[in-house]
Amino acid sequence: MLSAGRNPPVRTWILAAMRHLRLLHGRTHPSRVVPKYRIKFHYTELKGMPTASSAPSLHVLVRREDVDPARLAGRVVVVIDVLFATSTIVHALGAGAAAVYPARDDGDARAAAARRPGVVIAGEYMARTLPGHAPATPLALALHLVRGGDLVYLTTNGTRAIAACAGAAAVYAGALGNATALARHVVARHPGQPVLLLCAGSLGRFSLEDFIGAGHLARALRAAGDYAPTDAALAAEFASMGIDPGRALSTSRVGRIVAGAGLEAEIAHAAACDTCDVVPVLRDGVLVRAQA
Amino acid sequence: MLSAGRNPPVRTWILAAMRHLRLLHGRTHPSRVVPKYRIKFHYTELKGMPTASSAPSLHVLVRREDVDPARLAGRVVVVIDVLFATSTIVHALGAGAAAVYPARDDGDARAAAARRPGVVIAGEYMARTLPGHAPATPLALALHLVRGGDLVYLTTNGTRAIAACAGAAAVYAGALGNATALARHVVARHPGQPVLLLCAGSLGRFSLEDFIGAGHLARALRAAGDYAPTDAALAAEFASMGIDPGRALSTSRVGRIVAGAGLEAEIAHAAACDTCDVVPVLRDGVLVRAQA
Numbered sequence: 001m002l003s004a005g006r007n008p009p010v011r012t013w014i015l016a017a018m019r020h021l022r023l024l025h026g027r028t029h030p031s032r033v034v035p036k037y038r039i040k041f042h043y044t045e046l047k048g049m050p051t052a053s054s055a056p057s058l059h060v061l062v063r064r065e066d067v068d069p070a071r072l073a074g075r076v077v078v079v080i081d082v083l084f085a086t087s088t089i090v091h092a093l094g095a096g097a098a099a100v101y102p103a104r105d106d107g108d109a110r111a112a113a114a115r116r117p118g119v120v121i122a123g124e125y126m127a128r129t130l131p132g133h134a135p136a137t138p139l140a141l142a143l144h145l146v147r148g149g150d151l152v153y154l155t156t157n158g159t160r161a162i163a164a165c166a167g168a169a170a171v172y173a174g175a176l177g178n179a180t181a182l183a184r185h186v187v188a189r190h191p192g193q194p195v196l197l198l199c200a201g202s203l204g205r206f207s208l209e210d211f212i213g214a215g216h217l218a219r220a221l222r223a224a225g226d227y228a229p230t231d232a233a234l235a236a237e238f239a240s241m242g243i244d245p246g247r248a249l250s251t252s253r254v255g256r257i258v259a260g261a262g263l264e265a266e267i268a269h270a271a272a273c274d275t276c277d278v279v280p281v282l283r284d285g286v287l288v289r290a291q292a
Numbered sequence: 293m294l295s296a297g298r299n300p301p302v303r304t305w306i307l308a309a310m311r312h313l314r315l316l317h318g319r320t321h322p323s324r325v326v327p328k329y330r331i332k333f334h335y336t337e338l339k340g341m342p343t344a345s346s347a348p349s350l351h352v353l354v355r356r357e358d359v360d361p362a363r364l365a366g367r368v369v370v371v372i373d374v375l376f377a378t379s380t381i382v383h384a385l386g387a388g389a390a391a392v393y394p395a396r397d398d399g400d401a402r403a404a405a406a407r408r409p410g411v412v413i414a415g416e417y418m419a420r421t422l423p424g425h426a427p428a429t430p431l432a433l434a435l436h437l438v439r440g441g442d443l444v445y446l447t448t449n450g451t452r453a454i455a456a457c458a459g460a461a462a463v464y465a466g467a468l469g470n471a472t473a474l475a476r477h478v479v480a481r482h483p484g485q486p487v488l489l490l491c492a493g494s495l496g497r498f499s500l501e502d503f504i505g506a507g508h509l510a511r512a513l514r515a516a517g518d519y520a521p522t523d524a525a526l527a528a529e530f531a532s533m534g535i536d537p538g539r540a541l542s543t544s545r546v547g548r549i550v551a552g553a554g555l556e557a558e559i560a561h562a563a564a565c566d567t568c569d570v571v572p573v574l575r576d577g578v579l580v581r582a583q584a
Binding site: 060062205206207208209211212230231232234235236237238239240241242243248251252253 | 352354497498499500501503504522523524526527528529530531532533534535540543544545
């Protein structure tokens with residue numbers, strides 16, 4: 001497709017320009033030549049850089065509004081809402097809940113609860129617990145759960161993102177706590193299938209904590225299997241290597257809001273990587289633990 | 293706004309849950325407790341983390357399609373198309389071009405050229421030089437320029453992004469080569485004004501090289517002045533600290549395409565940070581060097 005660079009005159013121009021550039025460098029102010037930042041690079045820890053291959057793609061979308069439902073068919077989707085929807089779902093299933101119904105909106109949550117007498121219903125909107133609902137954060141909600149019981153769960157971004165992905169080949173809930181377990185499961189269960197890491201975001205906004213979570217999941221997937229990462233997936237990987245998760249979560253916009261409400265322990269819990277092997281998968285409209 | 297966490301029962305639940313968590317940890321498989329990645333964190337090099345402040349916002353959009361023209365008023369916009377539109381504009385003005393007309397499309401470019409007899413017209417679409425145009429990459433194009441002459445320039449993403457920002461308070465072209473000079477200029481010339489770093493992207497796709505460029509510019513701006521970074525700006529900063537620019541550019545999708553066409557020298561040139569003090573600003577529809 002591209003031929004200009006193989007054209008001998010173009011090569012000659014480039015060599016001439018490189019000589020020209022050295023002259024230009026001589027005119028550059030010395031203070032500009034020294035890099036401003038003392039950066040330690042550690043990209044050698046990344047799994048091999050992408051090459052042309054037949055490996056399935058690994059992509060990241062930074063907010064649920066960017067999902068094109070027509071492009072979900074055949075894809076494995078991992079929804080990521082680190083503060084707190086998917087972290088809560090992972091923790092709730094780990095704490096013994098049998099199934100979590102991810103509600104699309106308030107009416108959907110009420111209808112789902114009406115079909116399940118005695119079910120626990122938890123929810124928040126804009127980080128506030130909804131009236132009459134159990135709290136929507138992992139540690140606080142776990143105290144309301146009944147072992148073997150169901151949960152109806154409504155959040156501003158995460159459960160809506162899960163509900164929007166019904167057309168995918170498979171839908172999982174990903175968090176920092178289950179990144180490696182989830183990655184190994186996806187590689188084993190869906191060989192050769194493209195994977196989309198869907199950051200829930202925050203009402204159309206980019207969420208730092210979800211992007212960092214996507215970076216950890218992308219690295220875990222590429223450690224476990226062979227994928228062709230897109231530019232967005234690589235950017236998420238690099239970002240997740242530029243800061244530690246606890247710092248990222250408490251620095252994020254949502255993290256600062258919930259820390260201001262005294263929920264630092266919830267943030268610290270959500271920031272802990274690879275603490276459990278719970279793999280929540282969407283089956284018949286509810287999230288259940290996938291079989292290993 | 294948020295009060296649940298200040299509620300004594302909620303604090304009690306959280307403490308109980310923390311005790312519960314330690315029990316849960318006892319059930320965790322030991323191999324999952326050890327972090328998988330040997331990550332060296334260096335976030336202490338970042339300028340102070342954001343706090344509630346009256347500092348102007350610093351935001352990053354990952355593709356030109358995400359621009360809301362209604363929200364440009366009062367904002368300083370820096371358009372970033374590292375491979376190669378804005379890198380080329382910086383280099384062309386540094387090499388002596390008087391003004392660069394950023395064309396919206398082919399017809400716009402032809403009309404602009406017709407109004408400027410003898411002007412150099414350069415352009416590419418999807419990384420191929422357009423027929424009858426000078427090449428659109430920094431080093432190759434510089435050999436076609438006349439000192440003091442004008443340039444009409446059309447690219448797939450970058451010049452279209454610049455043309456789409458006419459409603460902003462000011463529009464600049466940013467690249468790795470002029471990051472620090474541009475940041476110092478913006479801080480001095482636009483005190484207190486919000487800044488939007490607009491990644492051109494690639495036909496609606498996220499471009500790694502532009503996001504890395506935005507990260508370098510965000511860090512340069514926060515080194516020079518006081519800004520409140522959004523989550524997207526912080527993510528770009530972290531990503532730019534997770535990999536060195538040369539590696540990022542050659543790893544990106546566009547970088548792999550142009551490297552395949554033999555343009556490695558152009559990539560290396562575009563990846564060099566802070567090599568010049570050229571600050572291209574949009575004035576009366578053309579990009580010219582801003583006065584220091």
